[in-house]
Amino acid sequence: MKLILSTHNVTLTKAIEDHILAKLDKLEHLDRWAIDARVTLERDNDRALEKQFGCSMRLGVRGPDLFAEDRESDLYAAIDAVVKKIEQQIRKRHGKRKTAKHKVAARIKRTRQEVD
Secondary structure (H helix, E strand, O other): OEEEEEEEOOOOOHHHHHHHHHHHHHHHHHOOOOOEEEEEEEEOOOOOHHHOEEEEEEEEOOOOOEEEEEEEOOHHHHHHHHHHHHHHHHHHHHHHHHHHHHHHHHHHHHHHHHHO
């Protein structure tokens, strides 16, 4: 998966980059067809301290891209919240795909039973 990491008013350290890469590995495990991830980290000096750091992530997958953003007082907490939101979206999409597959199979089974 290709990673595009951009920052705004945040110094990118090795620890932050490693944290993001670890979280993206988890997402890649859930959806192996993910093409790329665009992560934007920002710090807003004008905001109150409660919601000073922001993180947004766009995960490029087949079909519509997945997008999530969050603001927290801690940068790591914002990253974790965004990854959790993306993970929920992946699970929801996967569940819909499995449900559609099972509906078709159930319909075929029902028609076979009616014929017999």
